[in-house]
Amino acid sequence: MQKKYNGKINPRNAxxxxxxxxxxxxxxxxxxYWVDVLNSIGIYAILALSLNIIVGHAGLFNLGHAAFYAIGAYTAAIINTRFGVPVLWLLPLCALTAGLFAxxxxxxxxHLRGDYLCIVTIGVGEIVRIALINNVFGMTGGANGIFGIDRPSVFGYTVRSPYQFFYLIWAFAGLTIFLFHLLEYxxxxxxxxxxxxxxxxxxxxxxxxxxYKLACFVVGAAWAGMVGNIYAAKMTIISPESYSFWESVLMFTIVILGGSGSIPGVLLGAFLIIGLPEIFREFANARMLIFGAAMVVMMIFRTQGILPSRPRSYKLSKLRAGEGSP
Amino acid sequence: MSLLSIKRLTKSFGGLTAVNNVSFDVEPGQIVGLIGPNGAGKTTVFNLITGIYRPDQGEILFDQQAVSRLPTHRTISLGIARTFQTIRLFQNLSVLENVLSGRHCLMKSGVFSSLLHTPRQRREERAALVKVLQYLEFVGLSDQAEQLAKNLSYGNQRLLEIARALATEPRLLILDEPAGGMNEQETSSLVALITRMRENGITILLIEHDMSLVMRVCENIVVLEYGSKIAEGSPEEIKQNRRVIEAYLGTEDEE
Known part of the structure; x- marks a missing residue:
């Protein structure tokens, strides 16, 4: 049914x-090891896709997205460790708490514009991180975080190895891509x-x-909250340092570098930003230098990102043909 | 009963009184012109009607309902649509999507039906697209539906703004210098378009500097100078009004 938006098989879809x-x-x-790298890429890809709703589509600068990711992860961790509710069952709740927080x-x-909003979101991100370190409500375990989170189980199978997580994470990524594509249209x-x-x-x-400004924040945050849940289940231990300002910067960079507003662009961005540093690990510190330089060059010569968003296409000929009929 | 009734409207910015105690009515089915020298406060009146500014004093009644305290999008969904003096299209979106934005307030799909493309959402989208094509046909842009708005000629961008406004199915359409930047040929087709819109039952309030256009299409003209209304009447009366001639039409360097 959704095929009508993709049209015929074109080279791009192939x-x-x-x-x-x-x-x-x-x-x-x-x-x-490399499967786990792919898992990280998947997690960042979904996070960046959720941030893309806010930054790419609505054009609102948000450099505090890690806060929503953290809320989701801590919701899953706290409820799971205290009440033993299976983690994946908590996905809707994580979406809800992160969305509500947003x-x-x-x-x-x-109502703040551009740069002002950006600065305030940085503040929000930092407040959440510091609140977690300070063991807010006595529930977050302070700087040590929370450990002993259950592995997720899918239809009775416990997801344990990186290989199993690969399919869980990328299935969620696939679902995200599909739904967000529909949302675009x-x-x-x-x-x-x-x-x-x-x-x-x-x-x-x-x-x-x-x-709509609020709604896009809530949708993006809810999605990041669900990624938080999966991350918590994958790591079984979470701590505030996983939700630092740097995480927000990474997500933001993936969106801008890959192609703001473009799903393929954001996915490519995730592969480049999370994957490349792993591939060039042998260059040790020089890799970050090269990486930074590459980013500067990109932003000068291709400001819209590597795979920029393309205009939506609508099947007009069909509608025009049917125009005469009431 | 008036469709739009402006009562003792006043708005100042700092020490400058941009609109000073202005009152006038727009009757249903009329084409009313709002004219005056640059800086007379015409666009400010439009911004007050559509809720972009809040009046300091006075009232704006649209179909007996006070609209001056409503947020802009509420005013639009009540049936007032507008175009902008400086073209404000969604430049990087297609012509089609620009007009679709006008359908937004008549559609209902929320986040969840948008995420899932429910059957109702798909029907609604399809119906909206059909409507949009009709509006593009109406203003004569249907063959450029898939162009980006920024690639249209200046005159066509003005027409696209009108199509976007029409897509909200307004009862009152406010045009801010619709002929600005248009050549003679484009202007005369604009006049035809304005007449056709009125035949479709849309009341029109317009600001325009092209006096021949105003005199040709408007039944009633309101003249502002320094934020105050100095005259109101039919084109014939306005042409002969001494204050208007002094303020606006009479000097050599105008026109």
């Missing part, structure tokens, strides 16, 4: 399918783009811009 097939078979040829913190700051997705392009014109065309 490439995407090929990449997906190769990715799905990769674990058969890789050792656990709603509460974003509400008073949402919808009233909601378009409203975010109108907001990014011209807020006054959007409001003047009847779009409740304040509502």
């Amino acid at each position: 490439v995407y399918t090929a990449v997906a097939v190769v990715l799905a078979m990769l674990p058969a040829f890789l050792n656990p 709603l509460i913190v974003a509400r008073p700051i949402i 919808s009233r909601f997705g378009r409203a975010l783009n109108y907001l990014r392009e011209d807020e006054v014109a959007a409001e003047g065309s009847g779009i409740n811009t304040a509502h």
